[in-house]
Amino acid sequence: MIRHTLHSGVCLTVTLAAMAAPVLAEPLTVSNWDGYMAADAIDTFNAATGNEAELVLHATNEEIMGKLIASKGAGYDVVFVSSPFAEVLHNLGLAEELDHDKIPNIANLYTEATELPHDPGNVFSLPYAWGTTGLCYRSDLVAEPTSWYDLLEPTETVSGKTTMLATDRWLLAAGQLALGYSVNETDPDKMAEVRDLLIKAKGTLLAYDDTTFYAKLVSGEAELVQAWDGWCNYGIGENADITYMIPTEGSDLWVDTMVILKASEHKDAAYAFVNYILDAENHRWAAENILYKVPNKAAMDGVDPALIETYPNMGMAPADMLKFEQLRDVGAAQRDYSRLVSEIKAN
């Protein structure tokens, strides 16, 4: 997933009182998507713990994965990646096996968030944000959609005004879900059906778009788009007629995680950092800034109710989200996925 900066310049009110006294200053390199933390998160962490954390940005999971695989994880201490990529880091032996004694704030997580299929028991990853992928639309311009087919086989009036996500896994997921298949389906015959459906859908699309789809909704250029729930919220913030819904065939459950690298030379500071993020106040502040749900019960309980009224998908219960399947690492089949996407885009 790629993220976007928003809500800069919001006043800072994080409680630092609860933070323990600094042990010793350690430099720490954290890689995250742009705008996916509160703008002040690093500074307040440094002020509270006496560490010298530095934030570097990656635009996509794939970008940071390329760097981590090339360097065997060296040069980074904590990275934010989506769960299938956390699995890869674990499979490659690059992810630290987490010592829960050093992360007391893990107790703040929802029970569901500690039993996620990609990493039951949080052995190597800590969930940071989670949500669903569905349809984001202009309720003043189109009838309420119900199915993925409303996107893939749009009516004549909506045709040419839809966008789909450009990232391989989510692009394919729209077709997989519509056909009733798993979002991790790799069977060649079933995937050929998915491909054919998506090739047909391509003819009706305005564009594939991962980054500006909500702006297209706001301008009216697009009326119905495939979107991550949190990102639909950026559109809702600009136009109250924009609405998010999950099609009847379902969604995926996406989880963005924090992973400590085994190669990290600053493990204490890395643990301090993830523990700091999982603090109820800090994680709440993150949710209110990025408008994504966080898997932290203590934090979500504190989120301003007015915010949930404006952005209803932020109020979705974990049990409801857990009905959906997570995208999982598919190993060697990823190459087949890439090829399918090339086929779809070449048609």
Add this chain to the structure above:
Amino acid sequence: MSTDRRPMILMTPAMLWLFGLMVVPCVLILVLAFFRRGVYGGIEYTVTLENLALVFDPLYFKIFLKSAGIAGLSAAIACVLGYAAAYAIAAMPRRHQSMLLFFAVLPFWSNYLVRTYAWIVLLNREGLIVNLARWLGFEGELPSMLYSEQAVIIGLVYNYLPFVILSCYAPLSRLNPDISEASRDLGASGWTTFRRVTLPMTVPGIATGFVFVFVLSIGNFVTPALLGGGQFQMIGNLVYAQFLTANDWPFGAALSMVLIAVMLGLLMLQAVVAERASGRKGAQNG
């Protein structure tokens, strides 16, 4: 002795630059293309030809041909427009020419991305052109011009047109006016003079412009990504995807290698055309 060494010393920084940032990366790409991709990206150091074979797989080869088609069409359109503009500029009084050329290359002073983004602002369904048409009284739904093959071609032609104007202007401005005058004296019409005298003598300029636009277009990935709405994969986008999303560096390297080979071939062809033309001119003068 010291005077002999001076050119070497002057050239060293540029040569090091070229070697370090051009030759070495190209060799790395070349080598990478013969290894295998690991399950999770990365590289397995077993030698294989499968990446190169995959480039000629119908799916990817089709993308190659499509890119060549788009690049060829863009280059042809840019040549027609650019030649006409260069011809007009060369026909102007000398004192106006440098001003007009300055205007022709003015867009280069702004960033490529910004220039490409401007077309999104112009062409989108709620954009300036559509709103202008509405303001002029046009009613009904206008088709979206953006996110299509045509939009990509418009973007490429627009961005590279100045190259063609410059490359065609050079031979046009050097033409000896006596020659066309002689042609007319011998009874040729204006059109015949242009077709049989002016045009053949300026072919090297057109060839240079064409090859430039073609080479820059076929490997372009920004314009198809922005103006094609991600719906067109040109070869540049495919290479980008292999390196940055599929994490299949060896296949990306193989694609780049073939692309570089095509570009080099064309540049050599263009050099031959230029060489021949200057040889012919030399013979005429002699």
